[in-house]
């Protein structure tokens with residue numbers, strides 16, 4: 009989580025349905041790290057130590073579940089798509105095996121997830137190319153998977169090249 013916070017400070021933003029929530033949280037933490045006194049005096053911004061940052065990230069970090077294709081921020085079971093799909097909305101942990109991170113509001117995608125999505129898109133493309141004209145149902149499913157993977161990749165790339173937060177508001 010510290011790595012993603014530092015990425016945020018460098019303008020490498022999260023992508024995915026939960027990106028806005030996470031960015032807002034990082035912005036809140038970033039704001040707390042800037043001392044009012046230093047701001048008032050117009051002092052140059054000082055990079056806070058990892059320990060200071062970790063103190064502010066700890067609570068949210070406890071909600072984090074690491075997936076190969078996404079991060080799951082399990083802050084609210086009632087918003088978890090996997091639990092809705094499984095019909096167990098009150099469970100106290102996510103069902104990672106049923107994760108649909110492209111649609112779940114608690115999911116974020118980051119550059120570290122890019123290879124998984126790129127491989128997924130490549131595989132879908134290869135399979136699509138091998139299907140005959142009569143395999144319409146399978147073709148439709150694979151086409152959707154391919155498009156979803158491409159969309160996630162585009163979002164990760166776009167978020168990675170976002171302006172750094174300070175420049176954005178300048």
Ligand code: SF4
Nearest residue numbers: 080088090102107112
């Ligand atoms: S669908 Fe995925 S991201 Fe959403 S709560 Fe379940 S495991 Fe987490």
